[in-house]
Ligand SMILES: NC(=O)C1=CN([C@@H]2O[C@H](COP(=O)(O)OP(=O)(O)OC[C@H]3O[C@@H](n4cnc5c(N)ncnc54)[C@H](OP(=O)(O)O)[C@@H]3O)[C@@H](O)[C@H]2O)C=CC1
């Protein structure tokens with residue numbers, strides 16, 4: 338049908354962080370953009386994009402939908418049905434529609450329900466935040482109700498990002514991202530909850546600086562400094578996420594009980610068996626995703642570290658147990674990996690492929706009381722986040738998230754600076770791996 342940059346235009350409904358990033362990058366590549374947010378935001382967006390001739394801001398999604406050839410919904414996952422119901426019927430005849438929400442089941446259901454039958458559906462998902470360079474990052478494309486030509490057109494539009502295009506069904510996407518995103522976030526959200534419950538700022542405590550701890554702290558703060566709805570949406574609305582987050586909470590609880598019961602041998606047997614199923618033979622010769630010298634460079638603490646302080650690493654033992662219980666091989670999920678997931682896998686790998694460090698963590702877990710109260714709070718937190726996601730109540734998720742975010746807020750600017758540097762350095766190193 339010959340849709341080109343000269344003849345076709347792209348619609349973006351929802352000009353938040355991701356919508357703006359898409360509008361900017363696609364217009365830089367020469368595409369004409371028709372965009373809108375809520376009507377009350379039209380004026381400020383017009384001012385913001387006044388100097389950009391390829392970006393036109395409209396008052397609402399009807400006006401965007403009726404003239405655009407590929408329309409992307411980039412709104413909060415929780416409102417996707419309502420927004421598509423509102424603007425979907427105004428879609429230009431023969432156009433292609435997609436969405437950027439992090440969980441595809443509700444998005445695709447909304448498209449099927451509200452879009453006219455002559456409209457094709459090709460959805461997408463950039464597996465990174467708006468401030469990360471998309472080059473080399475996974476970008477999922479879903480040819481849901483569309484011809485090959487429609488997919489090719491979307492492929493061409495998005496090619497300027499330089500991302501790695503991954504072709505999946507909506508269902509596969511949700512199953513994999515439940516693990517790469519929802520469970521990963523649950524672990525870091527729980528760390529922050531536990532620190533807050535114990536009134537700790539972990540970078541101020543000497544046993545918590547350096548190495549793996551830097552990654553835990555920086556990522557936790559990064560998550561809490563973002564918008565709650567992104568995390569709530571992708572956990573609560575993903576049909577696979579509840580069970581996976583529940584397994585993580587169960588793994589945390591089981592291991593914690595073994596620790597406080599003093600069941601050293603059973604703890605070691607269970608954790609090592611889990612490690613063997615996740616970090617399979619044949620991977621030992623590979624370079625670690627993360628190394629000491631990289632891990633140590635990014636500390637919020639001003640104390641220097643001489644030797645790794647011992648730690649039971651309950652959060653890491655439990656994720657490996659969780660993967661093993663669910664039969665997940667995390668390396669198979671690299672196709673849908675976010676930067677956070679790669680860091681998370683990197684730190685677990687660091688622990689599990691270092692037999693001495695793992696042995697030390699397991700012995701510390703049994704012999705040393707220092708971490709008991711932290712691990713207790715972590716166990717409570719993992720279960721509470723799991724319950725919160727299972728209940729599916731956005732408002733209580735928001736309340737929990739924002740209360741903890743407020744506690745860490747004074748540290749956000751410094752954590753963001755350091756976190757960005759850490760991500761950049763570590764990701765450059767991890768890109769060489771599959
Ligand atoms: N942030 C991230 O790291 C990533 C997010 N995503 C997904 O992308 C989507 C957008 O996320 P993000 O940009 O971060 O979130 P934002 O909250 O920054 O953006 C969403 C925008 O949509 C607007 N909106 C809501 N209702 C309407 C409507 N009826 N018409 C027009 N605009 C509307 C919102 O306005 P208002 O604020 O006034 O409600 C807001 O400006 C989400 O589904 C998210 O899960 C995907 C990949 C990465």
Ligand SMILES: O=C(O)C(=O)Cc1ccc(O)cc1
Pocket residue numbers: 438439463464465466518567571675676677678
């Ligand atoms: O890397 C992560 O997990 C993030 O937190 C950023 C993010 C959030 C939502 C997405 O749909 C994709 C990436």
